[in-house]
Amino acid sequence: MPGKSSILTETLVVVNIGVSTFADDLRTQNVDVVQVDWRPPAGGDVEMMKLLEKLGT
Amino acid sequence: MKISNALSKLPGVAQAAVVMATELNRRVLSEAGFADAVIGQASTSDMVVAVEAADGASLDSAFAEMEKMLKPSEKKPGEASPPTSLDEAVERRPDSNLAFISVPGQFAKREAMRALSKGMDVFLFSSNVTREEEVELKAVSKEKGLLLMGPDCGTSIINHKVLGFGNTIRAGTIGIVSASGTGLQEVSTLVHKAGLGITQAIGTGGSDLSEEVGGITMIQGLDLLEADAATKVIVLISKPPGPRTMQKILSVAAGSKKPVVVNFLGGEVTAPKGSGLRMAGTLEEAASIACELAGAKHVSAELPSEILSQARVANERLSVSQKYVRGLFSGGTLCYESQVILRDLLGEVYSNAPLNPTYMVQGEAPSKGHCCIDMGSEEFVEGRPHPMIDFSLRNIRVLQEAKDAETAVVLLDVELGFGSNDDPAGQLSPAIGKAMDFAKGAGRSLTVVASVIGTDGDAQGLAKQEEVLRKAGVLILPSNAQATRIAALIAKGNAVLPKMAGVG
Amino acid sequence: MTRDSRSDEVMVPCGRPTVAATSIGVAALSRLERDGVGTIEGSYRDALNVNFARGMVSFVRDHVQKGPINVGLRLPPDMLDMSSLGLKAGGEVKVRGGSVELGGGLEVTLAPAELYAPDTHFNKEIGSEAEIADNLDVMVRTAIEHGNTTGLGSLLALILDEASSLNSGPLNMFALAGLRRLARVENAYGRGERGDIAGAVRDCIGLGPGLTPSSDDALAGMILACLLFEANRGIENGPARVLARAIEEGAIGRTTPLSQEYLAQAARGRGGEVAMALCEELFTGAPASVERETLRMLALGESSGTDTVVGIAIGTMLSIGRRTRLDGGV
Numbered sequence: 079m080p081g082k083s084s085i086l087t088e089t090l091v092v093v094n095i096g097v098s099t100f101a102d103d104l105r106t107q108n109v110d111v112v113q114v115d116w117r118p119p120a121g122g123d124v125e126m127m128k129l130l131e132k133l134g135t
Numbered sequence: 136m137k138i139s140n141a142l143s144k145l146p147g148v149a150q151a152a153v154v155m156a157t158e159l160n161r162r163v164l165s166e167a168g169f170a171d172a173v174i175g176q177a178s179t180s181d182m183v184v185a186v187e188a189a190d191g192a193s194l195d196s197a198f199a200e201m202e203k204m205l206k207p208s209e210k211k212p213g214e215a216s217p218p219t220s221l222d223e224a225v226e227r228r229p230d231s232n233l234a235f236i237s238v239p240g241q242f243a244k245r246e247a248m249r250a251l252s253k254g255m256d257v258f259l260f261s262s263n264v265t266r267e268e269e270v271e272l273k274a275v276s277k278e279k280g281l282l283l284m285g286p287d288c289g290t291s292i293i294n295h296k297v298l299g300f301g302n303t304i305r306a307g308t309i310g311i312v313s314a315s316g317t318g319l320q321e322v323s324t325l326v327h328k329a330g331l332g333i334t335q336a337i338g339t340g341g342s343d344l345s346e347e348v349g350g351i352t353m354i355q356g357l358d359l360l361e362a363d364a365a366t367k368v369i370v371l372i373s374k375p376p377g378p379r380t381m382q383k384i385l386s387v388a389a390g391s392k393k394p395v396v397v398n399f400l401g402g403e404v405t406a407p408k409g410s411g412l413r414m415a416g417t418l419e420e421a422a423s424i425a426c427e428l429a430g431a432k433h434v435s436a437e438l439p440s441e442i443l444s445q446a447r448v449a450n451e452r453l454s455v456s457q458k459y460v461r462g463l464f465s466g467g468t469l470c471y472e473s474q475v476i477l478r479d480l481l482g483e484v485y486s487n488a489p490l491n492p493t494y495m496v497q498g499e500a501p502s503k504g505h506c507c508i509d510m511g512s513e514e515f516v517e518g519r520p521h522p523m524i525d526f527s528l529r530n531i532r533v534l535q536e537a538k539d540a541e542t543a544v545v546l547l548d549v550e551l552g553f554g555s556n557d558d559p560a561g562q563l564s565p566a567i568g569k570a571m572d573f574a575k576g577a578g579r580s581l582t583v584v585a586s587v588i589g590t591d592g593d594a595q596g597l598a599k600q601e602e603v604l605r606k607a608g609v610l611i612l613p614s615n616a617q618a619t620r621i622a623a624l625i626a627k628g629n630a631v632l633p634k635m636a637g638v639g
Numbered sequence: 640m641t642r643d644s645r646s647d648e649v650m651v652p653c654g655r656p657t658v659a660a661t662s663i664g665v666a667a668l669s670r671l672e673r674d675g676v677g678t679i680e681g682s683y684r685d686a687l688n689v690n691f692a693r694g695m696v697s698f699v700r701d702h703v704q705k706g707p708i709n710v711g712l713r714l715p716p717d718m719l720d721m722s723s724l725g726l727k728a729g730g731e732v733k734v735r736g737g738s739v740e741l742g743g744g745l746e747v748t749l750a751p752a753e754l755y756a757p758d759t760h761f762n763k764e765i766g767s768e769a770e771i772a773d774n775l776d777v778m779v780r781t782a783i784e785h786g787n788t789t790g791l792g793s794l795l796a797l798i799l800d801e802a803s804s805l806n807s808g809p810l811n812m813f814a815l816a817g818l819r820r821l822a823r824v825e826n827a828y829g830r831g832e833r834g835d836i837a838g839a840v841r842d843c844i845g846l847g848p849g850l851t852p853s854s855d856d857a858l859a860g861m862i863l864a865c866l867l868f869e870a871n872r873g874i875e876n877g878p879a880r881v882l883a884r885a886i887e888e889g890a891i892g893r894t895t896p897l898s899q900e901y902l903a904q905a906a907r908g909r910g911g912e913v914a915m916a917l918c919e920e921l922f923t924g925a926p927a928s929v930e931r932e933t934l935r936m937l938a939l940g941e942s943s944g945t946d947t948v949v950g951i952a953i954g955t956m957l958s959i960g961r962r963t964r965l966d967g968g969v
Contacts (some may be wrong), residue, residue, distance in 0.1 A: 085232050085256045085282065086335055086359055089140075090296055093224040095246050096237030097262070100299065103553045104235075105702035107296045108938040112224040112231065115217045118242055139789060150811070152789075155844025157852060157894050159816075167812045179845070179895055180681075295785070295934060305930060306785065331926070373683060493758065592931055 140205050141230060142186060145200060147193025156181045171439060176461070182329055204229060221249050228429045234286075235298060237261055243286060244268040245452055251275050251283070257296045259285025259340065266347050273351040282359075285340040285354055289554075290315035292323065292336040297339075299478075300523065300554035303592030307332020309425050309464045309486050310366035313358035317466025318400070318418055318493045318587050320550060322370060325614055327590045329582055331429055332623045334366040335359070339373075346377035348382050357384075361391050368428045375404070388412055396421050397607045400471055419616035429592035438617060445610060446621050450628040452580035460484075460622045462507035462546040463529055465522035466588070469548045470509040473619040480623040480631050481505050487512055502536060505626070507546075523555045523591060532565035537570035543626040544582045545570070548615055551589025558595060560587075560588035560603035582625050584610045586618040642691030658714065658745060661754035664707035666904060667696045671710070671734050671749060679730040679923025683850070684720045687741065688897055689732045695900045699726055700743065705755040706911035707904045710739075712747060757915045759908045763923040768959045774921045774929045775799070775955050779931040782948040783807045790942030791817050791949045797964045813847040817854055820846070821953065822965040824861075824882075828957055833876045833885070840885040844902075845894035853925045853946040855898040858886050859905035861915075861957075866908040867918045868958035882889040883907070909939065913939060914947060921955060 092111045094101040105119040142151035154160045155175035162176050169185045177183055184201055188194040218224040225231050234250035236243055240263025250348050252255050257276070257406045264286035276283035282290050293300040295306055300316060303324045311333060313319035320338050326333060353371065360366045371568050377398060388395040389410035396413045398421035406412040415421035427433055460477060464470035468490060482492060485506045485569060486589035487498035496503055498514045510522045510529055522529050535541045549559045556562055574581035585604060589597045601611050612618035643858060677691040700721060701711035709782040727741050733740045739747040779795055786792045793814045794860070796807040810818065810849045820843040827835035839860065847853025865879035883906040890902040919934040937944040956963050
């Protein structure tokens with residue numbers, strides 16, 4: 079997508095990946111947030127994850 | 136309904152409206168030339184999507200887009216599972232435009248890359264992302280014209296919404312780009328305290344201005360604020376950047392048509408000749424120059440005379456052994472700023488994040504000489520909540536300083552706002568009370584000096600927090616810089632005065 | 640800065656999860672006092688609207704502002720939003736002994752809820768006309784700068800009486816249609832004739848985007864401002880009551896059920912938390928607090944917040960005896 083970032087002129091719609099209290103704070107400010115129930119990829123195995131990335135998955 | 140926004144942005148679409156089919160809306164739509172028959176059949180509980188497009192093809196793609204947005208999510212009724220990935224989340228909310236990422240560092244790059252590939256801006260709170268990964272990420276964000284705030288970015292205020300830690304700041308005309316979270320908090324709250332306000336405060340992450348990264352996000356932030364009509368003054372904040380990066384930033388900033396205030400804390404920086412850039416030595420100065428440029432009357436940085444007298448009296452009451460300033464900080468940049476000021480007034484300062492590497496101390500070791508400890512650094516924070524939330528370690532440390540016969544004054548920063556404890560003053564007061572009682576019992580007069588980084592818009596309430604601290608005997612100053620100067624005055628007495636800015 | 644995550648409360652769903660209501664509006668309370676059955680009027684992301692014998696109740700996620708017909712709920716972590724309850728219009732909701740069976744396996748206990756019963760009397764005295772005019776200026780300017788113009792927001796520049804350099808953008812088809820209709824309401828209010836007011840209001844209901852159409856939000860804002868002004872100035876039998884009656888009656892059948900409810904509540908001087916706070920600051924507060932509350936208002940809904948500000952602004956002008964420039968300029 080060429081051109082400048084548009085979030086400064088748009089309404090924020092946030093996807094929160096990680097600690098859920100950040101989403102709570104955003105909701106307090108009436109920001110739309112989708113909380114992701116994140117799990118580490120490849121069962122948390124960083125080496126495996128790197129391999130999978132190399133394979134493009 | 137965000138559908139109308141999304142549709143009106145499509146190529147070939149002149150206008151799009153999403154309304155309930157009330158009698159009046161049906162009439163207005165008919166008069167505006169939208170299909171009579173369809174509208175005639177609709178009733179008040181029906182929703183009408185009306186699209187005016189340049190040609191049939193644009194109209195078709197608008198309706199295809201609308202179908203996608205209205206498609207119900209795949210969940211079965213009664214079964215509500217939150218998305219387990221960014222991809223799923225974006226399927227549910229295709230209008231998502233920002234990813235807020237706070238997963239463990241080794242997984243952060245992957246999430247951030249995915250978000251960028253979907254055209255989303257990123258707020259990357261995670262730390263422990265390697266420099267290499269940061270460079271990779273920012274090469275992509277730069278190419279796509281997206282903001283990557285981070286890694287290790289704790290604070291931004293975008294469209295008056297706080298991301299991460301941060302304070303509720305009045306809207307105004309000052310825009311900030313900062314590589315430091317607490318620096319951003321200090322400057323933005325000082326702007327608010329001066330009665331002015333901000334447009335945007337863009338965090339770049341702590342290592343954006345390293346030589347490898349080259350200030351990519353800061354430059355993007357600068358460009359965005361340059362293009363933002365509401366921003367009239369720009370402030371840049373960072374610890375001293377790498378030399379090449381610094382030149383780059385200064386030259387981009389010099390090309391701005393708007394006044395730019397630069398605070399590369401503690402660095403020996405002079406503005407390029409004729410650049411029009413204003414260099415500030417402290418966060419406090421950066422805020423006050425910005426406010427003047429934004430139209431505020433010049434406010435002298437003079438310390439109020441009652442505070443000066445209190446400080447002098449406190450100095451006179453010190454017992455012979457009491458010599459040193461002991462700063463205990465939750466904000467790393469404030470720890471840094473205080474060191475810069477104290478070094479000038481008192482001489483070298485020890486720290487676990489020192490200006491001068493010779494004066495390095497371990498954070499958990501007892502204080503030595505004049506000492507500024509960053510209690511938000513790794514050794515304190517591993518496996519525990521940050522000191523802005525959990526005061527237990529800092530409270531213990533305050534008492535330890537009180538027990539040390541060489542401590543003349545304790546210096547504190549107290550952050551309010553999102554991400555901070557619900558009642559920092561309430562957390563600190565008992566410990567401060569105990570500390571002062573202990574010192575008194577040992578025949579010493581101990582002063583505690585603090586600045587509260589916050590506004591009355593914060594849930595904790597600035598006025599209330601300051602009141603609670605004052606009741607506990609704390610000397611409150613409106614900025615970290617002023618609190619630091621007063622601490623120096625208390626420790627050293629009148630000898631310090633000639634060097635001190637803000638003393639009339 | 641590494642940070643430990645605060646421990647999240649994890650609710651393991653087993654059997655029927657019970658959720659405590661965190662807040663309950665005064666009208667909602669009276670509607671849920673007796674056992675009975677309600678019918679779902681609509682299920683949305685942030686709200687579940689249910690019709691009971693005595694009126695509508697809106698069950699909302701607790702980050703939504705408090706309001707007279709709202710019941711705020713803290714949903715369990717595995718429930719994304721209200722629409723994930725899987726409920727549809729026409730479904731049944733049972734009230735029994737202070738508990739509400741929302742269906743989707745969710746039961747709500749009302750007892751712990753904090754009552755939201757907005758007071759029409761302000762904590763401080765109303766300021767002078769000049770002070771109110773200053774605050775009004777701040778509110779309108781803030782709304783022009785930060786508001787949403789998909790509804791009636793582009794009319795903002797026409798509300799203040801100086802022909803200033805304010806520009807709130809081109810008028811969309813709803814703003815164009817709304818312009819003369821709101822001017823007609825203003826003129827009728829100035830003359831104080833019940834018949835005129837009723838006619839002007841009827842012609843102004845249900846216009847514009849939103850589940851609560853823009854003109855309804857504006858009328859709600861307008862009547863709140865007028866009623867609160869009169870209540871705090873000790874004005875009895877003022878024109879605000881005539882306008883209130885006209886709005887409550889005019890809304891019937893001409894707009895969505897939810898909007899009808901909101902208008903009825905506003906006509907009784909009961910607004911949502913944010914609207915009440917904004918009106919209070921506007922009439923008694925300092926410019927900085929007006930700006931802060933205006934920003935909170937603008938953040939509501941899509942154009943709802945901005946449209947409500949339009950109405951509050953008009954109502955305030957009327958209350959302090961000034962004319963807007965909606966009627967083709969002065």
